[in-house]
Amino acid sequence: MSSPGSFLSDIKNIRARARQHLTQGAVTSNYGGNVEDAITLLNHAVATEIVCVLRYKFHAVCATGLASEAVKQEFAQHAKEEEAHLDLLAERINQLGGKPNLSPDGLLSRAASEYTEGENLVDMIKENLVAERIAIETYREMVRYFGERDPTTRVMLEHILAQEEEHANDMHDLLVSHEGRPMLEK
Template sequence: MANALQQAQPSNDEFSIDLAAIRERARQHIKDGAVTDSYGANRETVLKLLNESLATEIVCTLRYKRHYFMAKGIHAEPVAAEFLEHAGDEQRHADMLAERIVQLGGEPNFSPDGLLSRSHSQYVEGNTLNDMIRENLIAERIAIDSYREIIQYLGDRDSTSRRIFETILEQEEEHADDMADFLDHDDGAKN
């Protein structure tokens, strides 16, 4: 009976690809590399967002590295180890973003000139271990919110860049959770 119902209703799941048209379009504008006619986003806007995010990840890498080396005190060892791990993650994020910029025909901006003005987060050194944890948590929260907005903007117009940002966002949320745990532990020790 179910089989008869399936045959009676037209299928909306039909899908076909015009391979001849796709093959022809692939031969046109070949120098555009990965950017084809079906790319739905404004490439210049996406490149700007990617370069701002690249600057953000570089600033976060530098801040975490400084905090790793400057962490002092009886509770510093596990926190410093987390800072170092996060610095490596942030560098990998920067590399992913730079690679995507090149795929889209842009140039990753690694110039130290204007790095802070391009970055979403700030570079705050912090004087104490608690200050360092707080500043890293604040920076992670800034990255989380700005990357969520970028993901919303990208939507289905650039699914590859969106997935990169989703991957990075997932790790930034883990980093924020790690920093919040250290902050809770530290605040609990003071009470």
């Protein structure tokens, strides 16, 4: 640990370094990680979110049946929130000096989640629960990776992760009420 005095004397150097490499924008010399790796990882998450937006939108439109109205609304709400995650990730990639990969080419191979239509309402709910569980696991890994290397990205990912956990919980609740049996193991 450096003393407060040495931190203050470093200010001169910090100021000098800030004037160099202005083209790197928010990425300064003490960025803890490898920027290219960070952008690659974030672009995988971008692809995952796009697939989730598309799947939830499909389900929101195609869910049919007497009991489906509340579920449709939940799917539509999740589609919006996945889109907000996509925006956050794309903005962060831009801040790091990268390009968000929004190309439809090879989208599914970049994404961790799958695009599955499902044959009925319960199937759709299950597929979304599976996708949320995949998202939770990948975001948790990413939070660990970014750790102290890049706290800004980590905090953003923690926020997204918390929302994916809510999504999984919503899907689990819907599954319980629509399957008519408890899903928790005894």
